[in-house]
Amino acid sequence: MALKSVITGGAGFIGSNLTDHLVRIGHKVIVLDNFVSGKKSNLSHHKKKDVKIIKDDISNSKNLEKYFKGADYIFHLAALAEVIPSIKNPKKYFKNNVIGTLKVVEAAKKVNIKKLIYAASSSCYGNPKKFPTSEKDKIDLNNPYAATKFIGEEIIMKYADMFKMPNISFRFFNVYGPRLNISGQYSAVIGNFLSQKKNNIPLTIVGNGKQTRDFIHVDDLVSAFIKVIKSRYVNKIYNIGSGKRTSINTIASIFNGKKKFIPIRPGEPKDSLANISKLKKDINWKPKISIESGIKKLLSN
Numbered sequence: 033m034a035l036k037s038v039i040t041g042g043a044g045f046i047g048s049n050l051t052d053h054l055v056r057i058g059h060k061v062i063v064l065d066n067f068v069s070g071k072k073s074n075l076s077h078h079k080k081k082d083v084k085i086i087k088d089d090i091s092n093s094k095n096l097e098k099y100f101k102g103a104d105y106i107f108h109l110a111a112l113a114e115v116i117p118s119i120k121n122p123k124k125y126f127k128n129n130v131i132g133t134l135k136v137v138e139a140a141k142k143v144n145i146k147k148l149i150y151a152a153s154s155s156c157y158g159n160p161k162k163f164p165t166s167e168k169d170k171i172d173l174n175n176p177y178a179a180t181k182f183i184g185e186e187i188i189m190k191y192a193d194m195f196k197m198p199n200i201s202f203r204f205f206n207v208y209g210p211r212l213n214i215s216g217q218y219s220a221v222i223g224n225f226l227s228q229k230k231n232n233i234p235l236t237i238v239g240n241g242k243q244t245r246d247f248i249h250v251d252d253l254v255s256a257f258i259k260v261i262k263s264r265y266v267n268k269i270y271n272i273g274s275g276k277r278t279s280i281n282t283i284a285s286i287f288n289g290k291k292k293f294i295p296i297r298p299g300e301p302k303d304s305l306a307n308i309s310k311l312k313k314d315i316n317w318k319p320k321i322s323i324e325s326g327i328k329k330l331l332s333n
């Protein structure tokens with residue numbers, strides 16, 4: 033019988049890429065999404081027999097257990113995921129991301145799953161002092177988004193401890209790839225550059241552009257998901273990035289557009305670089321897509 037996966041937030045950028053891959057390897061997928069930022073069009077190429085879409089809100093739903101019944105895997109990706117709106121509306125973020133996660137894990141506990149994967153965030157390291165930053169390094173929660181994602185992770189890991197649940201948390205660094213959000217006011221740098229390039233306007237570079245980020249292509253992220261669900265590992269936290277840092281100026285050069293420098297924004301880290309040795313060692317995974325080829329592929333679409 034086909035394996036069954038539920039993806040909360042499956043209509044979003046990462047969730048829809050994960051859906052594509054799971055369908056390709058023969059899973060039946062249930063997408064659970066309230067479409068606050070996710071889009072129907074991200075999934076419109078799928079057949080109903082492969083992907084069932086349920087419109088519901090994880091923080092309010094009374095039916096999570098029903099949706100999860102019979103699932104082999106749950107990928108919990110649903111979240112409000114922007115920093116500045118979280119500062120303006122922390123309560124909304126808390127309810128959505130923390131209460132939502134609590135409800136997901138509580139319902140998952142009642143059904144018999146093989147693994148639950150949680151989408152945590154490298155924002156838990158704040159403005160790190162140690163590079164590459166490992167899972168053991170200091171947690172520094174400097175905005176409500178980071179706090180909600182980290183509390184979500186703590187809940188997921190406590191449930192793994194207390195109830196022997198097969199939970200895994202991935203701390204994503206900067207993910208990019210097809211269907212990256214390019215329309216939002218607060219979208220991440222590659223999304224911004226894509227939309228600016230498309231509209232033929234200068235690429236806006238924050239500060240002097242020498243700040244660095246660890247960018248990981250969504251296909252590399254998905255390949256780690258697939259390896260981890262097949263592995264024997266449970267109750268683990270893993271960084272997931274490329275293990276390489278790239279400056280914003282370098283990204284702008286790959287885009288090859290005119291540049292415009294804009295003032296720095298408070299609360300953003302100067303540099304970010306993941307130590308990914310734990311994940312590499314445990315599941316024998318490594319990222320394959322270089323930032324140059326990943327961006328060139330995006331630009332050619």
Ligand SMILES: NC(=O)c1ccc[n+]([C@@H]2O[C@H](COP(=O)([O-])OP(=O)(O)OC[C@H]3O[C@@H](n4cnc5c(N)ncnc54)[C@H](O)[C@@H]3O)[C@@H](O)[C@H]2O)c1
Nearest residue numbers: 041044045046065066067068069070089090110111204207
């Ligand atoms: N993109 C990144 O670089 C990055 C980095 C770190 C962590 N993450 C995490 O990865 C996950 C996916 O992010 P993304 O970039 O694909 O963002 P996204 O906004 O494209 O996807 C989030 C999805 O969750 C859905 N959603 C939000 N609240 C919901 C709720 N209450 N009930 C049901 N559905 C809900 C949205 O409609 C959307 O489809 C998020 O949890 C985010 O915090 C992303």
